[in-house]
Amino acid sequence: MIVKICDTRYFRPWRSKYLLLTFSQIIALSKLVNGRLKAIFRISVFAVSILNCSIICNAQDRNILKYDKPAANWNEALPIGNGHLGAMIFGGTSKERLQLNENTVWAGGPNNTIDSAARPYVDQVRQLLKEKKFQEAQALANKSLGPKGNSGMPYQIAGNLYLDFPDHDDITNYSRELNIGNATASVKYTCNGVNYKREYFTSFSNNVLMVRLTADKPGMISCKVGLQSPLETGFEVKDNDLILSGLTSDHEGQKGKVKFNIISRVRISGGSKSTDTSGVTIKGADTTVIYLSIATNFVNYHTLTADPKLKAKNILNEAYKKTFSSLLKQHIGFYRHYFDRVRLDLGTTEATKKTTDVRITEFANGQDPQLAELYFQFGRYLLISSSQPGSQAANLQGIWNGDLKGAWDSKYTININTEMNYWPSETTQLTEMGEPLFTLIKDVSVTGKDEAKVMYGARGWMLHHNTDIWRITGVVDGAFWGLWPTSNAWLCQHLWEHYLFTGDKAFLKRYYPVMKGAAQYFFDVLQKEPDHGWLVVSPSVSPEHEYIGGRNSVSVSAGTTMDNQLVFGLLTEAARAAKELNIDHSFADSAIIYRDQLPPMQIGKYSQLQEWLEDLDSPTDNHRHVSHLYGLFPGNQISPYRNPELFAAVKNSLNYRGDASTGWSMAWKINLWAHLLDGNHAYKLITDQISPVVRGKASGGTYPNLFDAHPPFQIDGNFGYTSGVAEMLLQSQDGFIFPLAALPDAWKDGSVSGLMARGGFKLDITWKDHQITRLIVYSKLGGNCRLRLKQQAANHVLKVASGANSNPFYQVTELKMPIVKPSDSSKLKAEYPKTWLYDIKTIAGKSYRII
Numbered sequence: 147m148i149v150k151i152c153d154t155r156y157f158r159p160w161r162s163k164y165l166l167l168t169f170s171q172i173i174a175l176s177k178l179v180n181g182r183l184k185a186i187f188r189i190s191v192f193a194v195s196i197l198n199c200s201i202i203c204n205a206q207d208r209n210i211l212k213y214d215k216p217a218a219n220w221n222e223a224l225p226i227g228n229g230h231l232g233a234m235i236f237g238g239t240s241k242e243r244l245q246l247n248e249n250t251v252w253a254g255g256p257n258n259t260i261d262s263a264a265r266p267y268v269d270q271v272r273q274l275l276k277e278k279k280f281q282e283a284q285a286l287a288n289k290s291l292g293p294k295g296n297s298g299m300p301y302q303i304a305g306n307l308y309l310d311f312p313d314h315d316d317i318t319n320y321s322r323e324l325n326i327g328n329a330t331a332s333v334k335y336t337c338n339g340v341n342y343k344r345e346y347f348t349s350f351s352n353n354v355l356m357v358r359l360t361a362d363k364p365g366m367i368s369c370k371v372g373l374q375s376p377l378e379t380g381f382e383v384k385d386n387d388l389i390l391s392g393l394t395s396d397h398e399g400q401k402g403k404v405k406f407n408i409i410s411r412v413r414i415s416g417g418s419k420s421t422d423t424s425g426v427t428i429k430g431a432d433t434t435v436i437y438l439s440i441a442t443n444f445v446n447y448h449t450l451t452a453d454p455k456l457k458a459k460n461i462l463n464e465a466y467k468k469t470f471s472s473l474l475k476q477h478i479g480f481y482r483h484y485f486d487r488v489r490l491d492l493g494t495t496e497a498t499k500k501t502t503d504v505r506i507t508e509f510a511n512g513q514d515p516q517l518a519e520l521y522f523q524f525g526r527y528l529l530i531s532s533s534q535p536g537s538q539a540a541n542l543q544g545i546w547n548g549d550l551k552g553a554w555d556s557k558y559t560i561n562i563n564t565e566m567n568y569w570p571s572e573t574t575q576l577t578e579m580g581e582p583l584f585t586l587i588k589d590v591s592v593t594g595k596d597e598a599k600v601m602y603g604a605r606g607w608m609l610h611h612n613t614d615i616w617r618i619t620g621v622v623d624g625a626f627w628g629l630w631p632t633s634n635a636w637l638c639q640h641l642w643e644h645y646l647f648t649g650d651k652a653f654l655k656r657y658y659p660v661m662k663g664a665a666q667y668f669f670d671v672l673q674k675e676p677d678h679g680w681l682v683v684s685p686s687v688s689p690e691h692e693y694i695g696g697r698n699s700v701s702v703s704a705g706t707t708m709d710n711q712l713v714f715g716l717l718t719e720a721a722r723a724a725k726e727l728n729i730d731h732s733f734a735d736s737a738i739i740y741r742d743q744l745p746p747m748q749i750g751k752y753s754q755l756q757e758w759l760e761d762l763d764s765p766t767d768n769h770r771h772v773s774h775l776y777g778l779f780p781g782n783q784i785s786p787y788r789n790p791e792l793f794a795a796v797k798n799s800l801n802y803r804g805d806a807s808t809g810w811s812m813a814w815k816i817n818l819w820a821h822l823l824d825g826n827h828a829y830k831l832i833t834d835q836i837s838p839v840v841r842g843k844a845s846g847g848t849y850p851n852l853f854d855a856h857p858p859f860q861i862d863g864n865f866g867y868t869s870g871v872a873e874m875l876l877q878s879q880d881g882f883i884f885p886l887a888a889l890p891d892a893w894k895d896g897s898v899s900g901l902m903a904r905g906g907f908k909l910d911i912t913w914k915d916h917q918i919t920r921l922i923v924y925s926k927l928g929g930n931c932r933l934r935l936k937q938q939a940a941n942h943v944l945k946v947a948s949g950a951n952s953n954p955f956y957q958v959t960e961l962k963m964p965i966v967k968p969s970d971s972s973k974l975k976a977e978y979p980k981t982w983l984y985d986i987k988t989i990a991g992k993s994y995r996i997i
Contacts, residue, residue: 595607607663636712691769768807786978930952
């Protein structure tokens with residue numbers, strides 16, 4: 147018999163810190179203290195209950211955002227969501243506001259933005275670029291290759307749920323919390339000697355918003371429940387339901403065509419309620435439960451034929467059959483199935499007792515490692531909550547937007563931001579959350595066929611730097627920013643990475659035509675540049691950046707480094723996909739032939755990785771985009787071991803750019819420094835990101851509710867941060883798995899479990915004094931597991947590695963030798979730690995203790 151002092155389900159990976167006593171040991175202990183076994187058992191049971199309580203509380207506290215006052219603005223409100231339905235909780239005492247979103251409430255209606263007159267101007271701009279008439283090329287592009295019709299539709303607020311509580315102004319003991327461990331929120335306070343509690347969640351299982359109001363004395367719940375929307379077109383009460391009808395906005399010549407309904411129904415215990423068009427009035431209830439559903443007429447990006455009221459009513463009726471408690475249990479079970487897959491422990495200090503806003507302010511003092519952990523898990527929470535199979539992909543604000551026209555319309559900016567949203571999906575075991583992105587990619591591979599044909603005279607498909615729910619593909623916001631035709635290559639990288647992590651060949655077969663179509667587009671549009679005969683993308687831009695500044699700044703160019711890297715990756719991966727599926731051999735051969743004619747990367751006069759085909763970089767340039775560094779991350783093309791000069795050049799470029807930037811840019815830099823194997827510099831960026839937002843200072847930071855600041859709020863910084871921490875702790879992009887590749891000095895001791903590596907490997911890692919003390923590898927797919935370690939390991943299952951990794955998920959592609967301009971050779975020496983390389987042959991479904 148074994149007596150567990152505590153239940154390990156609640157506190158993995160901290161279980162090793164606690165004691166397990168056998169029955170015989172208890173007997174021995176009882177004799178030692180000359181007591182009776184019965185007494186010992188009573189003490190043990192009491193200890194068990196106390197310890198279990200402390201462990202559960204500790205596990206919960208690790209995942210709680212907490213505050214001692216209501217939100218003063220939107221960036222202090224707390225987000226909940228289920229991929230389809232989202233809410234921001236303000237927590238007011240006399241007046242509570244829940245700001246509501248639904249993922250298909252977008253302005254306008256089905257449309258595309260193809261410019262049928264653009265093609266001759268594309269050819270003219272190409273010619274001007276060949277002649278190095280850069281300013282003339284920019285002027286023509288600005289005039290003739292801008293948006294056609296509109297620059298995309300905004301994602302919009304659906305409305306608000308208001309709860310008015312009479313005489314709840316004078317309160318004490320206020321507490322507002324978001325528990326990302328179970329995806330619930332709560333507000334508690336004392337008023338006139340009564341303790342009030344509100345609980346909130348957005349049900350994953352039934353797609354409703356749930357609110358429960360309770361008090362510790364009967365008959366104390368009196369309030370008014372009401373709905374409001376700036377898009378409201380009608381309001382009615384039917385069978386005691388509040389039913390708000392709405393229609394989204396007209397925008398840039400597009401009529402608003404998304405119809406929606408918000409329906410709220412109230413259930414009380416004790417007391418009374420009455421309903422009219424002003425809302426639901428509740429008096430003297432013991433408990434009040436609010437059910438709320440939202441639905442639209444959206445079917446897909448080209449069809450708006452659903453009945454929103456019927457959809458919302460059916461959703462509400464199904465949920466209303468269940469109690470708050472049963473819905474909550476299902477909700478938590480659904481959520482934890484994803485969230486609990488990854489555990490991280492970076493240590494806990496007294497700082498965890500403080501409110502989250504205070505912890506953000508004090509994080510830079512280095513005394514709160516657990517906040518870095520909480521911020522990591524918050525990113526995973528946001529991805530689960532804003533991107534579910536069947537939902538829309540997470541947009542610039544995820545699913546949360548409090549305006550009719552949010553920042554940058556809350557669209558999909560696909561020159562980095564949308565892709566960054568999904569960087570953590572594979573590494574942190576949220577692979578299912580990528581499905582909405584894959585659906586978006588499939589959609590634009592359809593709408594983008596006409597764009598490729600009409601604007602560029604090409605086969606396949608393409609789109610520019612921005613899209614929306616209607617899957618537009620044309621130039622957005624003007625040629626300076628929008629004439630970037632390479633997003634299809636970046637989007638396809640996510641398809642290939644999903645295959646590398648999961649080995650899902652059925653998925654690869656389903657999406658292979660999408661990759662092939664993107665590759666065929668480049669077969670047809672690559673242009674031969676005049677100086678070397680390389681094939682380049684023209685016209686294009688290095689996203690949102692200029693190489694000639696001033697009043698007549700110039701961004702339009704040919705052969706940017708990012709484009710070269712993106713097309714190199716796409717053609718390589720499309721050819722590999724064809725090989726994996728044993729199809730299209732001639733296509734695969736063609737892809738490699740085209741790929742091998744792309745320009746090599748170039749190292750410029752400042753020992754930097756060039757951003758453009760010409761050596762035009764400035765060492766004083768601190769632009770937020772670092773697009774040319776895509777080849778290091780997430781492009782996985784530059785290695786310290788295979789390309790040391792390029793590796794050093796990337797580091798020089800990143801140092802020239804500096805650390806200070808907008809929020810998402812700092813998050814990208816965390817990932818880049820992690821892949822430069824410099825954990826301390828990555829951690830420095832973490833301290834920059836987890837800092838208060840300073841009004842009037844465009845330098846990123848974190849809002850009190852842990853939302854990342856561009857500013858304003860953009861969710862990509864949250865997701866980029868989570869990815870960055872994962873990449874610091876585990877990398878698998880260079881032909882091997884590298885645990886603790888960029889561990890900073892600040893994280894001396896810790897543990898992480900559940901991070902994923904390519905090839906279906908899952909790792910659990912514990913370290914002390916920066917040395918791994920426990921390393922377990924679980925192999926889902928089998929095959930060779932190659933490990934790079936910063937310490938020697940003695941284990942009979944390990945063999946010293948040599949030659950190429952035999953695991954097909956770990957193939958590496960050799961690059962052309964870079965062109966190195968006259969520069970200081972001392973700045974091109976790669977620095978990386980001493981490591982040891984080991985192989986272990988694994989069997990699918992087996993776990994291996996390495997250390």
